[in-house]
Amino acid sequence: MRCFLPLLLVITTLLVAAPTYAADKANFSNLTLAKAQELLKSGDTRLTDLVDYYLSRIDKYDANGNKINSVAELNPALKQQIALIQTKLDDKKPLGTLFGAIVLLKDNIDAKGMVNSAGSWLMREHKPKQDAFVVSRLIAEDALILGKANLSEWANFRSSKSSSGWSSLYGQTLNPHDPTRSPCGSSAGSGAAIAADFALLAVGTETDGSVTCPAAVNGIVGIKPTLGLLSRSGIIPIAHSQDTAGPMTRTVTDAVIMLEAMMGEDPMDDAALAPISLSQHLKLGGLKGKRIGVMRNMMGYHPELDQVFNQQLAVFEKAGAIIVDNADIETKGKWGDAEYTVLLAEFKADLNQYLTQSKAPLKSLEDAIAKNIEFSPRTMPVFAQEIFIAAQAAPNLNEKAYLDALANSKLLTGVQGIDATLAKHNVDFLIAPTTAPGWKIDHINGDNYMGSAGSASAVSGYPHITVPMGKVQHMPVNISFVGAKLSEVVLVQAAYEFEQLTQARVSPKL
Template sequence: MRSLIVKTLPLATLLALLPACQRADAPGTARAGVTTTAKPAAAAAAPRDGFAFAEVGIDELQARMGRGELTSHALTQAYLDRIAAIDDAGPTLNAVIELNPAALKEADALDAERKAGRVRGPLHGVPVLLKDNIDATPMANSAGSLALASHHPRTDAFVVARLREAGAVILGKTNLSEWANFRSSRSSSGWSARGGQTRNPYALDRSPCGSSSGSGAAVAANLAAAAIGTETDGSIVCPSSVAGLVGIKPTVGLVSRSGIIPISHSQDTAGPMARSVADAATLLSAMVGRDDTDPATSESTGRAIFDYHARLNREGLRGARIGVLRKSMGFHPAADAALERSLDAMRQAGAEIVDVELPTAGQWNDAEMDVLLYEFKHGLDGYLSRSGAPVNSLAALIEYNRRNAKTEMPFFAQELFERAQAKGTLDEMAYIDARSKARRLAGAEGLEAVLSTSSLDAIVAPATAPAWLIDPVNGDHFLGEGYGAAAVAGTPSITVPMGDYFGLPMGIVFMGTAWSEPRLIELAYAFEQKTKARKAPQFLATAPLGTTKG
């Protein structure tokens, strides 16, 4: 089981079974505390209506504000209006679970600072969204669960404080696979009891993947400039891949996890999700920093840099040595074909391509699951008790779900919760051995060993298959992935669009050694600029299977 994958029912059924009171806001209504401008029916029905900021990057938004052509207030209002037209009405993506009632006030304050001659940096006045497992006042932090729908943390997560210091406007929270896809192995990616089913903007009947599904769908649909996701095993890379986005899963310890609802302190990290490598690099630069409340960040001292945007290099692939996991893939022929085209593009850009294999591939799976179960119980109990949440332990949460099974468990159960609750403490040898085994097989004897012995700059693979149909009866039809080793090893990975199949995006994932984000960003940017594979979504009801394949 991957901590990103879950399963669902037909979309219409899913939404019909969720009364409006169970969502943060009813579809088509203004959200509390935020003024939204009414849109004509044509705009709601036709999202391709010439949105002024469609596919506009952070650098360009900043340049327009710098020239006085745009204010943060106007930009924030435009995104709020688009959320009303595209997320609450029109295609009804269900990507945004809650809006920040203070968003326009934050924008006004940043406009006043700019007028007074103070610009905090490249994010000054730029609206971003946060996954709904990250503490951000004054909004709820619920992990998509009705049990935490009234949970309003007293302070911002460290990463949110960093973003606000950098001048970002916190626009709102995004829907997610409930509990970051760690409640059941039969869950549906993008479904939560509080937020309903998130839809993929490329084909509304296709999965947005999880668990950062709302962040992926929202950014792909231009509901914000960029968003923050979190990953334990694939929850940034997979939703970014199926939404035609760039997603960066940092080295564990580069970005603080304090104030983020946890699964595993060995693997959890937050990371940026954006429409370009440049935007993702800008966001990552604002997120990193040492946090005394998250000891893992102490390892970044002397290793982290703070301007990843400076590593954007169109010639970044020239002279690079890239390993490819071609023989380890094969989970989807379209993904394999797109990877081969990507390898040709990298060769043309001056890279040397070398076939490699992970000798330990898949051998860490059982140990990883044991680690996640142990650490989830320990970490969640700690978060719930410290934050003053309405339920104060995993045991209480399990009981809440049993009492409210009709709304919380209409499609899938909570067997992962129950397995985690049955685990002991982190001083048990079963846990200690599993953690050592998982990290060793995925990292020291796996990914990092191959990178070192073959003198590679990075290893690449298809991120995942094209998005599958949403199916709440049987769950996610997940065919495979190429990112698992980096997730378990705690090392960085970046996914970039590499093509599409019947209009459904596919991504390539670049994986490197710990703290190699600068080099991976160089490689990813050069690949992006060579291929320019991203296409904006068309909000189709279903994939156009009668057309020529992309």
């Protein structure tokens, strides 16, 4: 469904005709940020070498070969960005924390010179005039923006029968571990691209599971931070009370450094929180003496997944942690209706505001509904738009139905949910399997979604980190670390030590 020719032409153009440097391209496989920076500082590796490595892999496996279809667009200003950063390196000028980081942005994040479509064919000509706040922070820290990643259209908020990773503009993203299986969503391209080594880092966004699920299903690290730590301005929204960007990387260290770099108090975002410092907590010893609650009622939907998780509990105990079993969130299952009411109401209001302020080709949600009908063979060949229609009929943000739903959803997931569970069992944080291994892509029935550990964190606005913990047959599976509001320090310590002790991430064989 995707036309590859334009992307291939761009790749061919951007493969820079440059001198051959001493760096061995094989050494670029699954780089960390620290290793990339070491190679660049040595002078033996040029930034063009790193970029060419990723462009070559995108050409070989994303646009051809396995046709993972995770990269939607390459940055037309790539050569200029490379020249600016390489000049800093050559002149030994001060560099930002993310120099050498080659980054993909989910295609619902504004970036100058590139389309921001939310995956919709109707938005194919929408080019924002300025960068989203998080993108400006990345560039300020000398990250190189490689391009845009495909996503589930409208961040998986158009139809209950959607197929994660499918968009009417770019088609279906595949899971690099098994191209017949889903990459989950909505940050499908971000997750698949990082797992497949098409970039060093990626930015995803989450309303409920859209960073953590594709991170888990593709076997990488994802962080959904506390609501407000990352600005929401310049990101096509679903719901302001839950939306956040988040880093998607191959290591906890890279995710934390990227998260820190994107933080900043944005005057355009009224939920903005002051930045917090996390990278100094990337050290061993953080698990010793910690009381860890196991959320058993967030499990039970996949026996092999539970088996992998149960085997990993010994890792925590060996590190000196105390496992507290059956630390269940007792309000599970009670917030779904309230959350859905909130999402519908906020989507209508927030999307209308974004479309108006951004001067996008669509003027409103109502306009999008009408044009999806008008161009339905192009925009709705796989699934419909019943969520759009429900959102258009949703209450306004000053109506009691919405205000009551918002208060109840926050209460049931926060104070009476995560907070109450932590207090009742006297634990520092909670763990469970993140979600089931990737299911078969199905354009008839939609996603076969079994369950996850992340909804309470998403609705409450509390942090959630997901880290690889092993495999179920040939598919990667992850473990979730869930905590109270602004408990990132505790979660980072735990996630980092677990990662270092297990080294459980597996690379796909493309």
